[in-house]
Amino acid sequence: MTDHTSFAPGALLAGRRAVVTGGAAGIGAAVVRAFASHGAEVLVADIEPIGSAEFDRAAGGSIAHIEWDVRVVPCPPELAEHRPDVLVNNVGHYLQPPHTFAANAPSLWEQLHDINFGQVLRLTHALLPGMIERGRGSIINLTTVEAHRAMPGHAVYSGYKAALTAFTRSLAAEVGPSGIRVNAIAPDLIESPQVPYDKLVPEADRHLWPTWSPLGGPGRPEDVAGVALFLASELSRFVTGGTVHVDGGTHAAGWLGAAPVRRLDQPSPKPLNRHTESDVEMKILVIGGTGMIGAHAALHLREHGDEVTVAARGPIPDSSPVAGFPLLTGDYTVPTFTPEQLSRFDGIVFAAGQDFRHMSAGDDLHTFWENTQSVGVPRFAALAKQAGVGRFVQVGSYYHQLRPDLADDNPYIAARKAADEGARALADRSFTVCTLNPPSIIGAVPGASARRYRRMVSWAADNEPGIPDFAPAGGTNFMSAASLAQAIRGALHTGESGAAYLVGDQNLSYRQFFQMMVDAAGGERTIGERDEQHPLLPDTAIVQGRGNTLAYEPDPDVVLRLGYTRDDCTRAIEELIDVVRACAP
Template identity: 70%
Template sequence: MKILIVGGTGMIGAHAALHLREQGNDVTVAARHPLADDSPVAGLPVLLGDYTEQTFTAGQLAPFEAVVFAAGQDVRHMAPGVDEAEFWEKTQSGGVPRFAALAKEAGVSRFVQVGSYYHHLRPEYADTMPYVAARKAADEGARALADENFTVSTLNPPSILGAISGVSAKRYRKMFSWAAGNEPQIPDFAPTGGTNYLSARSLAEAIWGALQRAESGKAYLIGDQNLTFREYFQMIVDAAGGDRVIEERDEEHPLLPDSYIVQGRGGVLAYEPAAADVELLGYTRNDCARALTEMEQLVTQAVAAGRNGAS
């Protein structure tokens, strides 16, 4: 299958690109900028463009049988001082359906959107949270385009565990340095609450499953393990070889600030994905500990490479 992955240089997109290539597909990544030399997808064909600015054309998308949209942005991507309503319209509520419509016009037959679990699990959040409302609109707007010639589905995953070489790995340097016991200024506790987690590898497997077998017009709530934030922090410490036990406190933590917890500190977003959906999409369960160990190894390699490059 000839597949274009929008957001293919990011953590989720890169995992998907490599997995889809391993399955024998012809994969191209779409990106706003040329690939860095240390990108794990540096050897793949690249299509430069920006869906938020509508720079792609139908002619560019026409050669592809399928598009995987893995470029949805969240609060971490919003620069200070930007107009929030405009940002969400361009990146989510309007931008994603517009791009899906362009793919349909180009004759692309399959479109898989990687969304988010908040509106799927708690629809009421969309009534008061602009980010969740934008995700909901992006999901529903793209799926509304489905017909007999254009198969559209959405995968709505929880928090994703994964990293890729280069900048992505370096982003987690402080977290794993703390986990190993090298950041005494960062306290050893986790905030109250918790959620579901899914590895980037499992998500990549689900994307391939959706491309082959998803029901057109359907959104799938996918996920893996329900963890309290204390359990999640403890798994990070264990992955880094930190010999200590993390406690739970009802306090904000610098590694997981309250602004990152959509359900609010102390809130829990736990669920079990439908067994039939897991089987249909064919993704691995109980993969979180392995994913965190892999992340720690990538971070260690990135830090070592940075030191060697500076010497």
């Protein structure tokens, strides 16, 4: 006798239990609401809490939350104890703006594997035995349309998503006899916190949606949730091993051939039709672009397809690595820039590192800090906003974010704090502002930064007998200029408006840092530690120096969002020494 499935009205998931990862916002939250509204008992696994407002339509079932980062091993036992009939593996991320595969580091591949594939294997492996024992279950894996088409700049991400699709098919064949179905959903053009099309596509370009998707767009998280509800319920009892594309038809229509669509996953705060050059991502102005941090940022941005102009108070020296870049001459501290000059840029990187080293004889300290930091930076950010610039990234310093109390007694740190807060106060829907607050930066370019390290490099190479061979007690966090440049680009493309990001890399004692310099310079001695002032790192070096330790571990989520490389200090020291030696008189 034929078994006819009942389609009687009622809750589709009554009496069922579900686990949804990343269910606190976006697509995951929509899935949670849909499941709970159809009677399911849903356990949300997310690093973020769930707010009542987000789930105010979740009548019918129940929603509980466990705080868990899916990258953390082992899986919490509460997930298996929930005895889920449905598992939705929703978490995944591309981690950084587009980078060529040749420019990727193996550490990034590992991070991409863990967030997009490894964690799915671990959680599925932990919950599958219970489903087999109970003789029923539905596993739903969120992949992406990029698992089925080319995605230049995200080859590794796309590869792992394709692996997840293959895993879905094979596991479905393996566990089908146990009453368990395994399917995938491949979204595209879905409005979400990760890809906020409402912000990325200007009003003037929204008439182009039908050229990107046969059904127009963008899609909503609820569009994905409806398919997840179908796959979780008995409505899909004879469906397994497949992928449902929730993409408005982009996959069927051959998305890669539609040139304008490629712009959508690469944020441009200005209208997309402003740019006709296919190889230009954004038009960027780097304030302080001839300095050490600014030059590294300008080079990195141009390498990845952005059209970069540097701003400086005078001509670019021929020895500068940014010689030949377009130059906008001006001084933000006076100020001399105009809205008309800034209006042609999509984004601005503010990397003018004004501190006490830039003071001239006779400068009034209070006025100097006002002009360069507390008043000058917010004033310039306001000018950029007036000019219609869409994104503004300020590079500050870690002191005030790591140790806010230091701003009470140190005028420099207080000025940095005021500059940071003043710039971010301007953030709104049309003006995305975020700050990066890095630690001690390892790097040099020809000019002042190379001269600053000349004596240290000479000492490290055993050429300064008058400088003692010890390091002062204490230490801090260090970060390479190259890693910071990656973080700057990440902030331009994926930074959250109004956010202040404490970035960094390796915690090193001053003895370790000095020893790394000696080793890289070819010195042949072992550096000890003393509780004494050292001429290369005097006690007056802001709050660094003898006896001071400012150590911290950067938030992994910030590293992932901004997409910068870690463990880069040794390479950066070797590069610094090469630059200093090349610039020696």
